Amino acid sequence: MTMLRLALALALLPLPALAQSTGSAQTPQLNLRPGSLSPADPQAIVDAMQKLGYRAELTTDDQGDPKIKSAASGANFSVYFYGCTSGKDCTSIQFSAGFDTDKGLDMQVANDWNTKKRYGKVYLDDERDPYIEMDVNMEGGIPNALFEDNLSIWDRMLADFQTHIDW
Numbered sequence: 001m002t003m004l005r006l007a008l009a010l011a012l013l014p015l016p017a018l019a020q021s022t023g024s025a026q027t028p029q030l031n032l033r034p035g036s037l038s039p040a041d042p043q044a045i046v047d048a049m050q051k052l053g054y055r056a057e058l059t060t061d062d063q064g065d066p067k068i069k070s071a072a073s074g075a076n077f078s079v080y081f082y083g084c085t086s087g088k089d090c091t092s093i094q095f096s097a098g099f100d101t102d103k104g105l106d107m108q109v110a111n112d113w114n115t116k117k118r119y120g121k122v123y124l125d126d127e128r129d130p131y132i133e134m135d136v137n138m139e140g141g142i143p144n145a146l147f148e149d150n151l152s153i154w155d156r157m158l159a160d161f162q163t164h165i166d167w
Contacts, residue, residue, distance in 0.1 A: 038141040039081050039090040042066035048147060066090065073159035075099070075167075083139070091139040095154045097132055097161075104128025105165055113164055120157045132161050 037044055042058055046068055049056035054070050061067040061080060064087040068079035075097050083091030110122045110130060120134045134157065136150050
């Protein structure tokens with residue numbers, strides 16, 4: 001009975017994390033540590049890609065958010081920025097590549113990729129042309145080495161996907 005009373009008493013105590021108010025629905029921008037990248041600074045991402053030997057051109061998408069045009073493994077790709085406020089202060093990026101096929105891709109080939117591969121999701125557009133995408137959460141910034149690792153994963157995945165679809 002004493003254990004039950006103790007458990008009930010502990011259950012009624014407020015949890016410190018729940019008792020604190022955030023005061024804002026927005027996540028504050030963190031100060032970046034040296035050697036970190038943030039999607040809030042698209043030019044820094046362009047510079048990092050170029051330093052690694054990638055072509056990287058900073059443009060904007062249809063919504064006015066930053067967009068990088070690049071290429072790897074023999075295919076063009078884009079880096080889209082998400083979580084932006086009026087085209088600035090973005091929180092994540094997405095690598096994306098599309099392949100314009102003559103006859104479209106069979107849905108089973110796309111599903112086979114999505115079932116067997118951990119990174120990169122594949123979908124077909126209305127003409128059954130395949131697109132592959134990989135999201136990278138960078139909110140608050142990530143170390144350069146982690147960005148480089150994600151870019152390397154994307155590069156290998158893009159090459160593997162081209163083989164998968166007989167491109």
